[in-house]
Amino acid sequence: MPWTQRLWVYDLLTNKHFTLKQNPLRRADLDDFVAAYRPGNRDKREASERWKSFSYNEIIARDKANLDITWLRDESLEDLDNLPSPDVLAREIVEDLAAALAEFEAVAAALEERLSSNA
Incomplete structure (x- = not known):
């Protein structure tokens, strides 16, 4: 039996394109995660566009049970003509x-x- 029933994942990077100079990561960029995390009330967590949970069975069903989990579509990959x-x-x-x-x-x-x- 696994120690945890659900793994919560937050996708901070998709469509954000942080850079060191022009678009550095700022504390405000983490506000949505901090609000969703709810360390003292994990049972009250709710999924959102960037915050999602996966069951133990969903994870072990993945190829080699890897944790490279994505579900958002990267818009930059759709518009390759405008690179x-x-x-x-x-x-x-x-x-x-x-x-x-x-x-x-x-x-x-x-x-x-x-x-x-x-x-």
Whole structure:
């Protein structure tokens, strides 16, 4: 017998397209999830467009019981003719990678500083 009867899944990403610079994830983007989660009243959870539960049997019936669960249609995949040009996409990727590298550099510098001050 499984420990849980239902697995609740929230789809935050479909049709949201978060990026580090132009559309970063903000606390307000999580408000719907926080309202739906109801940690103290799990029995009062209600499914919505992005919040859905799956039974144990539904999950084990999936191919290899994987948890790569999607049910929303990604609108960006329907309109492939309106994708940005490759140079725009490449520039966005470079900007995202540069921002991520800067974040990692800041973490590495903070760790080095912490280690040197403890020595």
